[in-house]
Amino acid sequence: MSKENIVVGLEVGTSKVCAVVGETRRDGTIRILGVGQAPSRGVRKGEIVDFETASKCVREALGDAEEKSDVMIGSVYLAITGGHIECFNNRGAVNLPEDRDEICEEDFEDVQSSSREVSIPAPNMFIHSLLQHYYVDGQDGVLNPVGMLGRKLEADFHIIHGVATRIKNSVRCVKEVGPEVLDIVFAPLATAQVVLDQNQKTLGALVVDMGGGTTDFVVYVDGAVKQSGSLPIGGDHITNDISLGLRIPMAKAEKIKVEEGSVIMGKALPGETVKLKDENGFAGKEIEREMLNTIIHCRVRETFELLKKKLDADSFLHFLGAGMMLTGGCSQLRGIQQLAEEVFGMPVHVTHAQTVSGLTSAFENPQFSTAIGLIKYAEATQPIRPRGIFRRLADRLSFFGLW
Amino acid sequence: MIDLQRHLSMSAPLPDVRVRIIGLGGAGSNALDRLMLDGVTGAELIAMNTDVQALTSSVAANKVQLGAVCTRGLGAGGDPEMGYAAAEESMEEIRAAVEGAQLVILCVGMGGGTGSGAARLVGLVARQQGALVVSFATMPFAFEGRRRMAQAEEALAALQSVSDVVVCFDNDRMSDAVSPRAGIHEAFSTADRLISESVRAVLAFTAQKGIVKMGFDDLSTALRGAGRGASRCLFGFGEGEGDNRAHEALARALKSPLMDKGRMLEDAQSVLINVSGGPGMTLNEVQILMEEFGRYVSDTTQILFGTSVDPQLGGRMCVTIISAVPAGDRPLEEAARPAPRQEPAPVAAAEPRPAGEVLPDREEAPAVATPARKMALPEPDLLPAGNGAPQPAAAKAPLPRKSPREAKQAQMQFEPATRGRFEKSEPTIVDGQDLDVPTFLRRNVKKQ
Numbered sequence: 001m002s003k004e005n006i007v008v009g010l011e012v013g014t015s016k017v018c019a020v021v022g023e024t025r026r027d028g029t030i031r032i033l034g035v036g037q038a039p040s041r042g043v044r045k046g047e048i049v050d051f052e053t054a055s056k057c058v059r060e061a062l063g064d065a066e067e068k069s070d071v072m073i074g075s076v077y078l079a080i081t082g083g084h085i086e087c088f089n090n091r092g093a094v095n096l097p098e099d100r101d102e103i104c105e106e107d108f109e110d111v112q113s114s115s116r117e118v119s120i121p122a123p124n125m126f127i128h129s130l131l132q133h134y135y136v137d138g139q140d141g142v143l144n145p146v147g148m149l150g151r152k153l154e155a156d157f158h159i160i161h162g163v164a165t166r167i168k169n170s171v172r173c174v175k176e177v178g179p180e181v182l183d184i185v186f187a188p189l190a191t192a193q194v195v196l197d198q199n200q201k202t203l204g205a206l207v208v209d210m211g212g213g214t215t216d217f218v219v220y221v222d223g224a225v226k227q228s229g230s231l232p233i234g235g236d237h238i239t240n241d242i243s244l245g246l247r248i249p250m251a252k253a254e255k256i257k258v259e260e261g262s263v264i265m266g267k268a269l270p271g272e273t274v275k276l277k278d279e280n281g282f283a284g285k286e287i288e289r290e291m292l293n294t295i296i297h298c299r300v301r302e303t304f305e306l307l308k309k310k311l312d313a314d315s316f317l318h319f320l321g322a323g324m325m326l327t328g329g330c331s332q333l334r335g336i337q338q339l340a341e342e343v344f345g346m347p348v349h350v351t352h353a354q355t356v357s358g359l360t361s362a363f364e365n366p367q368f369s370t371a372i373g374l375i376k377y378a379e380a381t382q383p384i385r386p387r388g389i390f391r392r393l394a395d396r397l398s399f400f401g402l403w
Numbered sequence: 404m405i406d407l408q409r410h411l412s413m414s415a416p417l418p419d420v421r422v423r424i425i426g427l428g429g430a431g432s433n434a435l436d437r438l439m440l441d442g443v444t445g446a447e448l449i450a451m452n453t454d455v456q457a458l459t460s461s462v463a464a465n466k467v468q469l470g471a472v473c474t475r476g477l478g479a480g481g482d483p484e485m486g487y488a489a490a491e492e493s494m495e496e497i498r499a500a501v502e503g504a505q506l507v508i509l510c511v512g513m514g515g516g517t518g519s520g521a522a523r524l525v526g527l528v529a530r531q532q533g534a535l536v537v538s539f540a541t542m543p544f545a546f547e548g549r550r551r552m553a554q555a556e557e558a559l560a561a562l563q564s565v566s567d568v569v570v571c572f573d574n575d576r577m578s579d580a581v582s583p584r585a586g587i588h589e590a591f592s593t594a595d596r597l598i599s600e601s602v603r604a605v606l607a608f609t610a611q612k613g614i615v616k617m618g619f620d621d622l623s624t625a626l627r628g629a630g631r632g633a634s635r636c637l638f639g640f641g642e643g644e645g646d647n648r649a650h651e652a653l654a655r656a657l658k659s660p661l662m663d664k665g666r667m668l669e670d671a672q673s674v675l676i677n678v679s680g681g682p683g684m685t686l687n688e689v690q691i692l693m694e695e696f697g698r699y700v701s702d703t704t705q706i707l708f709g710t711s712v713d714p715q716l717g718g719r720m721c722v723t724i725i726s727a728v729p730a731g732d733r734p735l736e737e738a739a740r741p742a743p744r745q746e747p748a749p750v751a752a753a754e755p756r757p758a759g760e761v762l763p764d765r766e767e768a769p770a771v772a773t774p775a776r777k778m779a780l781p782e783p784d785l786l787p788a789g790n791g792a793p794q795p796a797a798a799k800a801p802l803p804r805k806s807p808r809e810a811k812q813a814q815m816q817f818e819p820a821t822r823g824r825f826e827k828s829e830p831t832i833v834d835g836q837d838l839d840v841p842t843f844l845r846r847n848v849k850k851q
Contacts, residue, residue: 044828083831119650119691232831233838240823241841250824298842306833 006033007382008065008179009374010076011187012054012170014043014213014236015329017061018368019076021069022358022375024382030375032358035368036065045232046081046187046214048169059177075180077374080170081187081214083232085127085162090115093154101149103136108146108153115157125164127186132156132224141222158225160186183378188216188228190373193380194353194363195325196220203321206344208307209370210330212236215303219311221319229310233303235330238296245295246287252276256292257333264335265290265297300336304343323347327366422446423504423534424602427521428479428486429454430512430541432461434602437595438510439463443603446508449500451525453489453517454478467500469493469521479516483554486520497528507534508602509566514543514551519558526565537605537622538566539598544574568622570601570638570725597659601638604677604723621675621707622725637662637671639724648680648720649692656722657699671726673705679713680720692722 010019018037022030038060042053066073092115094107112129120126134142136150145153171181192207201220209216213234219227235257242261243253260274268289278284311317323346326336331350340348353363353372362368424446426435432450439448439462450463455476458466468476470489479485490497501507507529511518522538529536540559543551563569574594605622639662641655656662668674676696678689689710700706822830825839832838836845 044825045831047828049828117687119647119688121650122647236824237839237841240825240839241843244823244841245843295841295843298846302838302842302846306838 006071007375007378008073008076009079009190009371010174011079011371011374012043012048012058012173013040013211014046014234015211016040016367017057018371019061019065019073020362020368020371020375021065021071021073022372024375024379028379030356030379032356032362032372033071034065034069035359035362036061036063036068038064044213045083045234046230047166048173051169051173055173055176058174062177062179073179075182076174077378078170078174078181078184079187079190079370079374080167080184081216081230082162082166083214083230084166085160085186085230087158087160087228089132089156089158089226090118091154091156093152095152096150103145103148103150103153105146111153111155115155120161123163123165124161125167126159126161127167127184128160128189130158130225132158132226158228160228185374185377186228187370188218189225190377191216191327191370192218192220192373193376194355194373195327195351195369197355200322204319205322206320206324208324208326209328210234210326211328215307217307219316221316226316227311227314231303231306238299238330241295241299242292246292248276248285249282252282256287257296260289260292261296262293262334263297263300263339265294268293296333300333300339301343304340308343317344320346323349325349325351327351327369329367331366421504422506422508422606423449423501424508424510425449425451425525426463427451427509427511427525428515428518429457431510431518432457434510434539434595434598436462437599438602441599441603443606446606451521453486465500467493467496469517479520481516483516483520483558486516486518487524489517490521490524494528497525501529501532501534504529504532504534507536508605509536509538510598510602511538512541513555513558514547519554522558523561523565526562530565536566537568538562538570539602540569540571541594541598542571542573572597597638600640604640604725621709637667637724637726637728640721642719642721644719649688650695652720652722653692653695656724662724667728668699668726669701670728671700671704673707674700674724674726675707677709677723678720679711679716681716681718682712682714683718684712684720688720
């Protein structure tokens, strides 16, 4: 098979680095060939804090992926996240010149650049500028105004920006290891591509990816991205809380969280305990289940409440017909669906990548949703031949009518 | 020097506004000297002191010696009673100095002798004249001792009763603005510079021909509450230039040492913000600035907005922010605090390890106010009534039960390290809380 069809999505996460190798077909479907992963050290809260170690983990993951899928990886799509990433919606407007009535391509470019005239903090750079809707002479909901007559063209854009140096750090980390970075994608955006179908995007949905270091979210209303962002709290925090609260080492805390932890408080029988076995350097311990659950509950609830607060600020929560999709490693916590439904007051589905085929174990694992999503994203925006990252960016953006 | 230019045109007063700026006592004279250095016109500068030497070396045009007889020109010796007596003795001279003034700005350092003792008298005389009195008072450093602080507070209270507006600066806060390695003269000169900036900002309010004008009523509204009891003045001034000047100006204003990075603005009842720029300033920029500013204040805060265009500013944009918040954290939330915390408290009482849990409480006392209110929500179903049940079980639980004292020890060592894995990473601060600290600790959830 020709190289062009192979797409690799790479996510350098806080708990793991994973690279998913997939094949995109002409009909738009994706087949997963192999997944490589490696535990991640050197990344905290979604951002690289130890460059060398992170590079090593990336190398390991890519090596694993190459072996499993039997493909040489030359270029990847990289997911980025971090609490520093912010978003807002902005409208660009352009008045057509007197002598012309018909809207054409260059008006799109004008309206894009008009939407850019906003002040973002000095250290930040634009990551995405996603088109939401066009308006022609005040008529909204216009999907493709090329060829329409009008005097004024406006468009709403969802703009995502983040600290430039941190983003470039991630890109550099991957480039050090070898492959070329074809594009950077804000993680929840990628996740949403495989977790939501077009119908759900139109109805309105919230995608929450609760990973190791961050909780990323994106809100779709009427088929367009209305809000997105990232909270720097994740599974790591839960493990940390358990470790500090129960006075056990991190590794044990992680294990007990995954195996025995539950988000529901008050369901454990009084006195019910979990036994941790004696091992080298660790005397066995008995942990009260209720205490464990309480700690987990507090942290997860707080995270959800913070997220809800953030979403309430823009009040899009009322427009979500398809409810909330929860994915990512933490979505596997027992009882989290119930807690999420309680906090957000809407139906919650714990999901994983949906629209893919191939390695079942890979796409059914919610931890890989983002990396798989990158492949879908690439497929949606891919030109005929992959090129360097900057040409790519320009291509992608012009394809979507973005800046 | 550019500042000089700006205020030259800005504070050219309307013919009938007569302004006197009085520097009272040692600190006041220093502030006055700084003002002269930075340049201010449209106001008369008067230095008043008991210490003749200090008075002579002051660069003010007019000088008044207080208490020539009782202090013999040697200063008040840090005794406010002496300062008061000195002022009493020189009442006539003081009266002559403020005669005809419509606005009297009083710069004084609290805690010493002359400033603390004489300030209220000077303010009173000015008031009797019919002038508006705006006082800028500095409070001593904590290391200067409790006696001095007590004197300062008393003097401040007295001053507040005779002033229309009091802007008070804590010297301690100003040490935040200077790097720890800076020389002490730099620290003090920062204090003077701040006073000078704020005085000039206030002066600008009297004379500014703004598009949206600000007047004294706005200033008093913003500082309301600064008169009653302990309160903190927030003052910020920032300038920006270039493409991102709106953002830069606001960022710098918020970085002012007395702004606390904008965190305290949420508690303010009213905030005065003045945006001025050259002729090239656009409505868009002002909008951007105000929108960003809006994020720092709560929904109920009254924003007093003023804007003006000054050709002298050229390509620069400046932002002045003045407000006051009641000191003593968040009184509104204090009320809510005791009630919801009743829930966990009785549970805690029965526990064999109460001492340990008390500590995180104290450490994060103000921040806990908010989460404690949130605790009220999960009460019914999720903080189960079955709280009672696990209690006896807890007593039986095989977890090592140290004596309360020992547990306290362990907890104490714990305190600085409660970020565990996130020790070396940048803290995530939201609403004043460090989210890396475990949630159950911050919310004082009692473990059973």
